[in-house]
Amino acid sequence: MCTTISVPCSFDDGFCGFTHDVRSQRKWFIGQSATPTQNTGPSIDHTTLTHKGSYIFIEASEKKLGDKKARLTSCWFNANITQCLQFWYHMYGIRIGSLRILKKTNSSEDTIWDQSENKGDLWRFGQTTLEGNDGQNYQFVIEGVTRQGNEMEKGDIAVDDVTLHDGVCKTVSSLLFAIEMSFNS
Numbered sequence: 376m377c378t379t380i381s382v383p384c385s386f387d388d389g390f391c392g393f394t395h396d397v398r399s400q401r402k403w404f405i406g407q408s409a410t411p412t413q414n415t416g417p418s419i420d421h422t423t424l425t426h427k428g429s430y431i432f433i434e435a436s437e438k439k440l441g442d443k444k445a446r447l448t449s450c451w452f453n454a455n456i457t458q459c460l461q462f463w464y465h466m467y468g469i470r471i472g473s474l475r476i477l478k479k480t481n482s483s484e485d486t487i488w489d490q491s492e493n494k495g496d497l498w499r500f501g502q503t504t505l506e507g508n509d510g511q512n513y514q515f516v517i518e519g520v521t522r523q524g525n526e527m528e529k530g531d532i533a534v535d536d537v538t539l540h541d542g543v544c545k546t547v548s549s550l551l552f553a554i555e556m557s558f559n560s
């Protein structure tokens with residue numbers, strides 16, 4: 376059913392088929408190297424760990440805009456498909472807001488993953504399971520929310536390397552244990 380998004384997505388060739396939600400007050404941008412505001416956001420992308428790769432970001436430094444959302448939406452997935460959504464995120468700055476993953480159907484929209492505020496100047500791993508067992512086709516939404524504050528509070532939210540895998544997400548520690556075990560056998 377969903378054939379318009381291209382994963383894995385490093386954002387090096389655009390938005391990979393994700394679409395901006397027309398009701399959003401803000402938009403995600405594709406960035407390379409450092410984000411425009413000094414001492415915020417990533418200085419390199421996650422894929423290549425260089426200045427040459429790309430990622431998506433929102434400027435949380437424009438505080439006069441108030442609390443605003445930027446939303447990227449996937450295409451629709453079949454109701455019977457359960458998938459693991461994995462990605463890398465970067466949230467660096469003062470009072471920057473939150474990054475959420477939402478599961479959206481025709482009748483509801485639920486937050487299934489959420490991180491808020493400063494996480495330091497580094498890329499972090501995130502994952503969440505997109506359950507396909509409720510009989511309704513679904514989309515997932517990558518939502519960044521900026522918070523209103525004063526002009527001295529600067530920060531950015533970024534996402535890179537979005538992937539989908541069949542089935543339920545495994546915990547990272549279990550994956551590392553499995554990798555370690557395969558080397559020891």
